[in-house]
Amino acid sequence: MEISILRLSHRIVRDKRVTTHLALVGRAFCAKKMYYSGDRDPSIENKIREVNERFGGDFQVIYIDDPVKFVSNWRKEGGTAIHLTMYGIPLTHLLDELRRKERILLIVGSEKVPRVYYEIVDYNVSITNQPHSEIAAIAVFLDRVLDGLEFTHEFSGGAYRIIPSSRDKKLIRIR
Numbered sequence: 356m357e358i359s360i361l362r363l364s365h366r367i368v369r370d371k372r373v374t375t376h377l378a379l380v381g382r383a384f385c386a387k388k389m390y391y392s393g394d395r396d397p398s399i400e401n402k403i404r405e406v407n408e409r410f411g412g413d414f415q416v417i418y419i420d421d422p423v424k425f426v427s428n429w430r431k432e433g434g435t436a437i438h439l440t441m442y443g444i445p446l447t448h449l450l451d452e453l454r455r456k457e458r459i460l461l462i463v464g465s466e467k468v469p470r471v472y473y474e475i476v477d478y479n480v481s482i483t484n485q486p487h488s489e490i491a492a493i494a495v496f497l498d499r500v501l502d503g504l505e506f507t508h509e510f511s512g513g514a515y516r517i518i519p520s521s522r523d524k525k526l527i528r529i530r
């Protein structure tokens with residue numbers, strides 16, 4: 356299964372940190388790509404490229420200028436579009452069904468999400484019906500649907516590898 360993220364309405368001043376963290380969490384928790392709309396922000400794309408160079412993998416951050424069309428095309432091409440929202444159906448009710456999908460696009464907002472997204476997606480899914488954060492929502496979704504894959508996934512091609520340690524910071528250079 357392949358899961359990508361669509362971050363809607365990035366605002367360069369207010370959202371830089373949260374959008375960067377969404378990409379970092381998406382990457383670490385085994386999503387393939389993060390698309391984003393709103394303000395184009397090459398600093399996020401560069402930051403993730405740097406992280407890939409240091410720690411491996413090929414997670415990509417890609418700007419798109421028409422997210423509604425993008426979601427429609429995703430579905431036309433056979434992918435599943437899921438909007439994460441506190442108003443949706445709890446993830447736990449849909450887990451078996453969603454684990455059978457081949458390509459998932461996970462949509463998260465920043466400011467208020469326009470009504471159209473609730474209507475054009477295949478599912479509106481909640482991670483609890485309480486308001487919290489797009490970063491937490493993505494992390495829980497990926498962890499549950501990919502069944503803890505983030506704990507065993509190997510990122511290839513990076514310059515460094517971390518040796519897990521209970522006390523030290525152990526980092527070895529591998530290329």
Ligand code: SAM
Pocket residue numbers: 438439440441442462463464465466467468480481482483484485486487488489490492
């Ligand atoms: N005020 C915004 C609205 O009414 O749409 C929500 C802002 S929230 C900080 C940003 C994003 O986090 C939401 O668009 C949604 O994608 C995600 N989110 C927040 N709470 C969630 C929940 N309980 N379940 C799933 N996603 C959630």
